[in-house]
Amino acid sequence: METKTYLYNTLTKKIEEFQPNEPGKVNMYTCGPTVYHFAHIGNLRSYIMEDVLEKYLRFVGYDVTRVMNITDVGHLSSDGDTGEDKMLAGAKREKKTVMDIAKFYTDAFFEDCRKLQIKRPDVVEPATNCIDEFIEMIQVLLEKGYAYIAGENVYFDTAKLDDYYVLSSQNEEELQVGVRDDVEEDTNKKNKTDFVLWFTKSKFDNQELKWDSPWGVGYPGWHIECSSISIKHLGEYMDIHCGGVDNIFPHHTNEIAQSEAYLGHKWCNYWFHINHLNTKGGKMSKSKGEFLTVSLLEEKGYNPMVYRMFCLQSHYRKPLEFSWEGLDNVATAYEKLMKRIKAVTEEGTVDEAVLQEYKVKFAEAVGNDMNTSMGLTILYDVLKADTNDATKRAILTSIDEVLSLELDKAWEEEKGADAELTAYVEQMIAERAAAKKEKNFARADEIRDELKAKGILIKDTREGVVWELC
Ligand code: AMP
Ligand code: ZN
Numbered sequence: 488m489e490t491k492t493y494l495y496n497t498l499t500k501k502i503e504e505f506q507p508n509e510p511g512k513v514n515m516y517t518c519g520p521t522v523y524h525f526a527h528i529g530n531l532r533s534y535i536m537e538d539v540l541e542k543y544l545r546f547v548g549y550d551v552t553r554v555m556n557i558t559d560v561g562h563l564s565s566d567g568d569t570g571e572d573k574m575l576a577g578a579k580r581e582k583k584t585v586m587d588i589a590k591f592y593t594d595a596f597f598e599d600c601r602k603l604q605i606k607r608p609d610v611v612e613p614a615t616n617c618i619d620e621f622i623e624m625i626q627v628l629l630e631k632g633y634a635y636i637a638g639e640n641v642y643f644d645t646a647k648l649d650d651y652y653v654l655s656s657q658n659e660e661e662l663q664v665g666v667r668d669d670v671e672e673d674t675n676k677k678n679k680t681d682f683v684l685w686f687t688k689s690k691f692d693n694q695e696l697k698w699d700s701p702w703g704v705g706y707p708g709w710h711i712e713c714s715s716i717s718i719k720h721l722g723e724y725m726d727i728h729c730g731g732v733d734n735i736f737p738h739h740t741n742e743i744a745q746s747e748a749y750l751g752h753k754w755c756n757y758w759f760h761i762n763h764l765n766t767k768g769g770k771m772s773k774s775k776g777e778f779l780t781v782s783l784l785e786e787k788g789y790n791p792m793v794y795r796m797f798c799l800q801s802h803y804r805k806p807l808e809f810s811w812e813g814l815d816n817v818a819t820a821y822e823k824l825m826k827r828i829k830a831v832t833e834e835g836t837v838d839e840a841v842l843q844e845y846k847v848k849f850a851e852a853v854g855n856d857m858n859t860s861m862g863l864t865i866l867y868d869v870l871k872a873d874t875n876d877a878t879k880r881a882i883l884t885s886i887d888e889v890l891s892l893e894l895d896k897a898w899e900e901e902k903g904a905d906a907e908l909t910a911y912v913e914q915m916i917a918e919r920a921a922a923k924k925e926k927n928f929a930r931a932d933e934i935r936d937e938l939k940a941k942g943i944l945i946k947d948t949r950e951g952v953v954w955e956l957c
Contacts, residue, residue, distance in 0.1 A: 555608040603791050
């Protein structure tokens with residue numbers, strides 16, 4: 488499709504025309520969940536908007552490869568390298584092993600994704616699968632002089648970079664966003680912003696999962712996993728890296744630092760960040776312990792599609808405040824929308840020109856920095872469009888490849904009813920044929936009349952019996 492894509496790029500702080508490294512191909516990386524608890528609907532806001540971005544890129548013709556990690560080690564309760572590993576805290580909370588917790592919450596995450604029509608990325612890689620790759624990357628960083636050993640941990644030396652703050656601005660207040668629960672300062676660090684690449688047994692001795700390394704038995708820091716996993720699967724050049732805004736600092740800032748130091752060149756061109764889902768008390772967060780999940784919404788009677796539509800109605804770069812009232816309004820709107828869609832029949836033949844015209848309109852709207860609410864407006868425009876129903880159905884089906892609001896479910900009931908009717912008529916036709924064979928013409932006529940009374944007309948043709956609704 489000949490449409491241009493514009494995206495806000497956190498790196499340049501501007502809306503830019505999107506140009507992938509290789510024409511027609513997009514390499515995309517998404518920071519996956521830390522699987523020590525259920526994903527809350529705030530996390531899922533990020534994954535919904537990233538899903539729309541991926542599907543939109545496919546819609547306009549890109550060949551997308553999307554990779555996601557699963558954080559099952561190394562993400563400490565503070566993003567600033569202090570506190571306990573979140574996975575260990577989860578395991579203690581539930582009196583299970585870290586691997587049990589990881590498996591349970593990874594499955595739960597993908598189940599939520601399924602309910603919300605979030606496509607599974609092409610590659611999903613748990614951090615604990617890639618320890619050798621992390622060690623190799625850290626070794627290169629040490630050899631190149633970008634890393635140092637102190638107190639038996641390996642640290643990245645941020646003073647070695649010309650512009651450590653290339654992604655985030657050097658505004659202390661903004662930077663604090665990412666540093667949650669930062670309780671103690673790590674005195675091994677040469678610079679305040681240095682971060683851990685590898686922890687050894689000298690620190691957090693109670694860590695459950697540990698591996699051998701040239702620097703002692705230990706475990707990787709959180710940031711190294713995303714650099715390493717993305718380079719492993721997507722190569723040295725990446726087009727789009729996604730995540731929530733809380734990941735800008737320190738996580739993504741550190742990813743850029745170590746990836747570019749390791750590769751020796753620029754790594755990722757576009758950084759796509761989703762703003763937070765907030766409640767009245769502030770950002771919805773797992774560590775606060777009180778949060779809303781998809782299952783909870785379902786228990787309260789909401790179709791997960793209602794939450795997806797709630798997210799699509801607002802722009803991904805704006806904070807979104809969650810309220811039950813807001814969700815109720817969307818639930819009503821979704822129900823009405825599905826009723827209107829149900830009324831769109833299959834009549835007519837698809838007008839390819841009109842279908843294409845709406846596809847382009849939709850692509851231009853969403854391609855304007857993911858204006859999903861405009862995408863929804865176009866959905867409503869289709870229902871009012873001056874074209875036949877078959878064309879409307881084709882447009883709705885096509886744009887729902889991106890919005891994924893399960894619009895086709897509106898026609899499923901009808902299809903079910905159609906299938907039932909066909910089965911009934913075919914059975915009657917078979918009975919009539921049997922009656923004729925037995926020369927029971929009275930019964931054969933009776934069947935024909937019975938069908939006619941139900942508005943079904945049967946005709947004997949050379950090709951056999953055909954039927955139609957009259
Ligand atoms: P985590 O499981 O904590 O590693 O987070 C998974 C993803 O959810 C990351 O991309 C976070 O930036 C994002 N995230 C965390 N909290 C929120 C929130 N309240 N609203 C939107 N995204 C969030
Ligand atoms: Zn990450």
